[in-house]
Amino acid sequence: MKNEQTILIVDDISENVDILIELLHEYDLITALDGKTALEIVKKESIDLILLDIMMPEMDGFEVCQIIKEDSDTKHIPIIFLTAKDKSDDIQIGFEKGAVDYITKPFNPSELLARVNTHLKLRAYEKDLEERIFQEVQKNKKKEHMIYQQSKQAALGELLIHIAHQWKQPLASLNSMNLVQQAHMANNTHISKEKELQNIEKSEKLIEFMAETVDTFKNFYEPSFHKEHFTLTDSVNCVLEISKATLRYENVNITVDSYDKEEIYGNKNELTQIIFSIINNARDIFKHREIKKPELSIKVEDKKITISDNAGGVDKEIINDIFLPNKSTTGGNGIGLYIAKEIIEKNGGIIYVTNEAKGAKFTIEFLTWL
Numbered sequence: 001m002k003n004e005q006t007i008l009i010v011d012d013i014s015e016n017v018d019i020l021i022e023l024l025h026e027y028d029l030i031t032a033l034d035g036k037t038a039l040e041i042v043k044k045e046s047i048d049l050i051l052l053d054i055m056m057p058e059m060d061g062f063e064v065c066q067i068i069k070e071d072s073d074t075k076h077i078p079i080i081f082l083t084a085k086d087k088s089d090d091i092q093i094g095f096e097k098g099a100v101d102y103i104t105k106p107f108n109p110s111e112l113l114a115r116v117n118t119h120l121k122l123r124a125y126e127k128d129l130e131e132r133i134f135q136e137v138q139k140n141k142k143k144e145h146m147i148y149q150q151s152k153q154a155a156l157g158e159l160l161i162h163i164a165h166q167w168k169q170p171l172a173s174l175n176s177m178n179l180v181q182q183a184h185m186a187n188n189t190h191i192s193k194e195k196e197l198q199n200i201e202k203s204e205k206l207i208e209f210m211a212e213t214v215d216t217f218k219n220f221y222e223p224s225f226h227k228e229h230f231t232l233t234d235s236v237n238c239v240l241e242i243s244k245a246t247l248r249y250e251n252v253n254i255t256v257d258s259y260d261k262e263e264i265y266g267n268k269n270e271l272t273q274i275i276f277s278i279i280n281n282a283r284d285i286f287k288h289r290e291i292k293k294p295e296l297s298i299k300v301e302d303k304k305i306t307i308s309d310n311a312g313g314v315d316k317e318i319i320n321d322i323f324l325p326n327k328s329t330t331g332g333n334g335i336g337l338y339i340a341k342e343i344i345e346k347n348g349g350i351i352y353v354t355n356e357a358k359g360a361k362f363t364i365e366f367l368t369w370l
Contacts, residue, residue: 083105344364
């Protein structure tokens with residue numbers, strides 16, 4: 001039974017080719033009598049090893065080897081020069097062109113077989129490693145896709161929570177206006193036209209506010225590749241504008257100290273979502289640990305943001321792994337912080353967490369981005 005690995009024999013003398021075919025009959029063999037044909041074959045066939053003569057008309061073996069090694073699709077194919085050129089300069093050139101071995105004619109059949117077998121084994125190991133790497137890359141891509149899908153679902157949940165809190169007051173106002181209207185109708189009492197117009201105007205403003213809230217959150221959660229000039233304080237204020245109703249509802253006291261003066265250039269939406277994720281993580285731990293007077297402190301400097309809480313800090317068991325997708329301070333999936341780390345590092349920054357006297361402090365620093 002033939003070996004599945006394929007050897008390409010390239011020699012312009014047919015007698016030499018016949019000798020190699022007889023010697024290497026256990027392998028899958030392809031032959032070429034000139035360099036041009038050899039180059040056509042390596043583009044069409046899956047070749048595991050090339051035995052290449054140097055002295056050939058029109059295109060010598062050195063040129064053939066160089067062309068193969070300069071092509072990203074064929075450069076991985078190991079090449080053994082099999083030639084009568086035995087000068088040290090020729091041997092040196094052969095290796096410089098990219099050959100893995102150099103055998104001079106007349107050759108020892110046993111030695112040739114041993115070297116061919118060695119390089120085919122090495123190529124088999126290399127192909128196996130390439131396949132394993134490919135499979136790992138594919139698995140990681142699937143894993144990252146699942147994580148991002150879960151992240152979108154988590155973001156949708158946060159979106160609904162914040163909208164609910166933003167809408168609570170205007171909905172209550174609309175309900176009160178309806179109750180008053182119903183009471184007037186039940187008692188058959190008259191409402192002036194001026195009062196009716198005032199109520200209609202007030203209702204329209206409340207509905208407009210609710211519609212704007214939806215647009216704000218829609219823009220916030222939409223993927224954005226747009227880059228612009230902005231300050232870190234701009235991003236913080238954007239998050240607080242979105243979160244203020246929720247933070248107020250959950251009695252979270254938040255303070256902001258801004259010292260940044262430099263404008264930065266980057267994706268404001270991405271940075272804003274990272275800050276949002278850290279604040280939401282703090283909200284979760286406040287609720288999980290039932291903190292009576294939750295506090296958040298945000299400090300903004302040039303290219304640096306710190307967000308501190310008073311929730312007691314990150315457990316020592318997970319503090320070094322908190323940015324992994326399966327780690328969470330509250331027993332969740334930890335996806336928000338994982339995504340934050342991915343985005344920060346992708347853009348040349350770092351994010352890390354430390355424990356202080358009252359709680360955890362998240363730090364974001366931009367080294368090359370922005």
